Amino acid sequence: MKRALEDLARLPGVWLGGELEHVVREVVATGHAELDRELPGGGWPLGSLSEVLHDEAGIGEVGFLCGALARASEGRRRIAWVSPPHLPYAPALVQHGLALDRCLVVRPVHREDALWAAEQSLRSGACGAVLLWLPNAPAEGGEYACLRRLHMAAQAGRSMAVLFRSSAAESRSTPAHLRVALTRRADALELRIPKRRGPPLVEPIALVAGWRSRTAPEARAAACVPSRVPVPADPPRALPRIAA
Amino acid sequence: MLWVALELPELPLQIVERAGASRDPLAIAEGPPQRPVVACANAAAKAAGVREGQAVAAAKALAAALRVVARDAGAEKETLERLAAWASQFTPMVSVEAQGIVLEVESGLRLFGGHARLTAAIRRGVRELGLRAALGIAPTPSAARLLARGEAQGLRVRGCFAAGELPARLAELPLFLLDWPEGTLARLADLGVLRVRDALALPPEGIARRFGPEIADSLARLTGRLADARSPYVAPPRFRARLELPAQAEDVGALAFPLRRLLAEFEGALRGRGAGAQRVSIALEHDRTARTHVQLDFASPEREAEFILAIAREKLARLALAAPTVALELRADALLPYAPRASTWLPGEREQALDAERLIERLAARLGRDRVFGIALGDDHRPEKSWENRGQTPISKERNSVDAGSGIPSFGNWGLSPVFGPRPVWLLHVPQRLLVQDGEPRLQGALEMRGGPERIEAGWWDGGEVRRDYYIARNPRGETFWIFREHRDLRAWYLHGVFA
Numbered sequence: 001m002k003r004a005l006e007d008l009a010r011l012p013g014v015w016l017g018g019e020l021e022h023v024v025r026e027v028v029a030t031g032h033a034e035l036d037r038e039l040p041g042g043g044w045p046l047g048s049l050s051e052v053l054h055d056e057a058g059i060g061e062v063g064f065l066c067g068a069l070a071r072a073s074e075g076r077r078r079i080a081w082v083s084p085p086h087l088p089y090a091p092a093l094v095q096h097g098l099a100l101d102r103c104l105v106v107r108p109v110h111r112e113d114a115l116w117a118a119e120q121s122l123r124s125g126a127c128g129a130v131l132l133w134l135p136n137a138p139a140e141g142g143e144y145a146c147l148r149r150l151h152m153a154a155q156a157g158r159s160m161a162v163l164f165r166s167s168a169a170e171s172r173s174t175p176a177h178l179r180v181a182l183t184r185r186a187d188a189l190e191l192r193i194p195k196r197r198g199p200p201l202v203e204p205i206a207l208v209a210g211w212r213s214r215t216a217p218e219a220r221a222a223a224c225v226p227s228r229v230p231v232p233a234d235p236p237r238a239l240p241r242i243a244a
Numbered sequence: 245m246l247w248v249a250l251e252l253p254e255l256p257l258q259i260v261e262r263a264g265a266s267r268d269p270l271a272i273a274e275g276p277p278q279r280p281v282v283a284c285a286n287a288a289a290k291a292a293g294v295r296e297g298q299a300v301a302a303a304k305a306l307a308a309a310l311r312v313v314a315r316d317a318g319a320e321k322e323t324l325e326r327l328a329a330w331a332s333q334f335t336p337m338v339s340v341e342a343q344g345i346v347l348e349v350e351s352g353l354r355l356f357g358g359h360a361r362l363t364a365a366i367r368r369g370v371r372e373l374g375l376r377a378a379l380g381i382a383p384t385p386s387a388a389r390l391l392a393r394g395e396a397q398g399l400r401v402r403g404c405f406a407a408g409e410l411p412a413r414l415a416e417l418p419l420f421l422l423d424w425p426e427g428t429l430a431r432l433a434d435l436g437v438l439r440v441r442d443a444l445a446l447p448p449e450g451i452a453r454r455f456g457p458e459i460a461d462s463l464a465r466l467t468g469r470l471a472d473a474r475s476p477y478v479a480p481p482r483f484r485a486r487l488e489l490p491a492q493a494e495d496v497g498a499l500a501f502p503l504r505r506l507l508a509e510f511e512g513a514l515r516g517r518g519a520g521a522q523r524v525s526i527a528l529e530h531d532r533t534a535r536t537h538v539q540l541d542f543a544s545p546e547r548e549a550e551f552i553l554a555i556a557r558e559k560l561a562r563l564a565l566a567a568p569t570v571a572l573e574l575r576a577d578a579l580l581p582y583a584p585r586a587s588t589w590l591p592g593e594r595e596q597a598l599d600a601e602r603l604i605e606r607l608a609a610r611l612g613r614d615r616v617f618g619i620a621l622g623d624d625h626r627p628e629k630s631w632e633n634r635g636q637t638p639i640s641k642e643r644n645s646v647d648a649g650s651g652i653p654s655f656g657n658w659g660l661s662p663v664f665g666p667r668p669v670w671l672l673h674v675p676q677r678l679l680v681q682d683g684e685p686r687l688q689g690a691l692e693m694r695g696g697p698e699r700i701e702a703g704w705w706d707g708g709e710v711r712r713d714y715y716i717a718r719n720p721r722g723e724t725f726w727i728f729r730e731h732r733d734l735r736a737w738y739l740h741g742v743f744a
Contacts, residue, residue: 056721056722056723057670057723057742057744058668058670058723058724058725058742058743058744059722059723059724059743059744060724060743060744061744062669062670062744063669063743063744076600077600078600078603084670085670086670086671086672086673086741086742086744087631087670087671087672087673088619088669088670088671089627089631089667089668089669089670089671089741090619090620090621090622090630090631090632091621091627091630091631091667092666092667092668092669092671092741093619093669094621095666095667096669100618100619100620100621101618101620103618103619104600104604104616104617104618105616105617105618105619106607106611106615106616107611107615107616108611108615109611109615113610113611116610117607117610117611120603120606120607121603121607124599124600124602124603124606125599126599126600126602126603127600127603183722184721184722184723185722186722
């Protein structure tokens with residue numbers, strides 16, 4: 001019996017409830033060893049849809065993925081940013097180790113166009129990664145079907161599809177194989193995995209925010225002040241407190 | 245030499261029905277306006293008893309709903325020329341004949357994998373154009389035409405591949421299939437000479453004396469005893485094709501089918517020239533004067549019908565038509581050299597780049613040119629100018645331009661100059677003024693400064709002067725922002741970026 005179960009669990013797409021799926025699918029390392037350990041296959045999945053749930057903007061919700069994005073864009077594959085909430089800022093992307101000539105920003109007006117653009121990008125095979133934000137997504141019946149389409153397109157194009165949504169979506173079912181929920185605690189980014197091919201990760205793991213891990217901001221910022229710049233006539237009186 | 249002839253005896257009818265066959269009886273009329281006769285009739289008209297050569301008045305009596313269209317010799321010639329341009333993808337030697345075209349194919353037989361595959365490809369291609377043609381293959385163009393006409397008449401004919409077999413293969417074909425004058429044919433029939441075999445049995449000198457030397461020469465050309473030179477058709481260095489729709493199309497979706505036909509013709513003609521087009525315009529004709537123009541621009545020369553159709557569909561779907569469409573016109577005025585796309589099993593970097601170009605075309609066609617863009621570093625310290633909108637420049641072109649440079653790396657090629665401080669992933673297009681309480685900025689709670697100030701002072705040379713102190717600030721929710729204040733007014737704080 002045990003033997004039979006083991007044989008069964010060796011099939012792709014089949015895994016025992018208590019452990020992570022072990023069949024090696026196409027994954028890319030995220031650059032965070034503690035996260036890679038918790039992901040089935042040891043990295044962020046290619047060829048499937050995944051979701052990043054977060055309520056706060058500016059906690060490093062994009063930055064923590066940049067290691068995976070850089071690897072997914074190897075071989076001149078593109079990274080499509082579909083309807084991002086703001087402009088992806090070129091210097092920051094370079095600091096995160098992304099090649100700018102791979103980045104493609106798509107800013108559709110409507111939600112349908114955003115879904116269409118994401119599906120086209122995934123299906124084309126030209127994109128290693130597609131990051132998607134859906135503006136004011138209503139909790140409608142067709143949502144699951146839309147996401148399912150994206151998942152199929154990601155499979156067809158062997159691309160990494162990441163949908164960023166608010167944590168309210170956690171209660172709704174999803175065709176995505178991976179769901180990561182982010183919160184901020186002190187200096188670290190806390191990460192739970194409510195859904196993966198294996199048991200959900202309830203105990204959060206802490207990641208150091210992307211920009212902090214690569215640059216020492218205070219030191220760089222200090223070096224940045226040109227020496228010849230005249231001090232403003234009215235020096236800042238109540239300079240806000242600066243954390244050590 | 246091996247020639248393929250395509251004969252289109254129903255050409256006048258096919259021109260009208262190309263964009264979609266009509267179910268109502270339809271006849272093409274020719275002859276003097278006082279007594280027009282039926283030149284061709286479609287299946288519905290034939291079922292009602294309409295025959296070729298009948299007077300139009302008699303035909304109308306047989307089928308009350310008969311639609312009669314006057315024969316247009318100009319359109320026929322133009323269609324044949326367009327067919328010849330399309331066929332130039334198979335051979336450079338294509339010649340336009342009275343009711344069809346002939347192609348010299350021997351030189352390309354190996355390339356196309358033998359005559360069976362070649363003729364199958366030609367037949368399939370002609371069908372995709374919306375035309376029906378009979379096909380003959382023989383060592384001389386006249387014989388190929390004769391065989392094609394035989395096939396069009398429903399006779400059992402087989403292709404002939406050796407000049408020695410020609411007389412035997414042609415023997416049973418009736419003489420009236422040749423372009424000989426009616427009088428000559430009648431006199432030959434009086435003599436009991438009805439088939440090619442009978443004519444070949446007669447001494448050529450006798451034929452020349454009795455019926456004229458051109459008849460004897462015609463027979464000699466048929467069997468290859470006399471050289472039969474044709475001049476190749478040279479297509480004009482641009483592409484223009486027009487197709488009338490069978491019924492007025494109210495809906496844009498109904499245009500896809502006729503457009504596919506035009507694009508198949510386009511692809512064949514450009515394949516023959518080894519060309520592609522970077523700009524293709526489609527005109528939807530509503531009536532004599534009103535037209536809607538749709539222009540497709542590509543990053544690199546294109547000609548594949550399927551791809552262009554996909555782009556055109558996206559464009560057309562965005563269109564609200566004021567009036568129904570009666571005809572379509574496809575134009576490409578500048579033809580450029582085309583680099584064929586290799587379809588490999590495992591796409592390499594080059595293919596990825598080409599795929600990406602096509603993806604960008606497709607996205608831009610539907611969403612608009614300004615909504616799909618690449619980004620690059622800008623040569624400026626001002627945050628709003630330290631990035632550039634690269635538009636839709638394809639990677640491959642950009643790489644060439646870098647290669648073409650003297651190898652001096654520009655600011656963008658170095659990666660980032662090390663004097664930059666941390667930059668946020670999101671940049672706001674317009675800095676947003678922050679709420680200030682007790683002299684301190686707030687954004688969903690008090691902001692705690694985590695880094696800075698980073699002074700950015702630039703632009704005094706171009707009037708867009710910026711003197712700002714940037715800080716990295718975090719609110720109690722853990723959200724990290726990039727905020728600044730201007731030296732002009734130190735109490736005013738602005739949000740400029742989000743460390744996402």
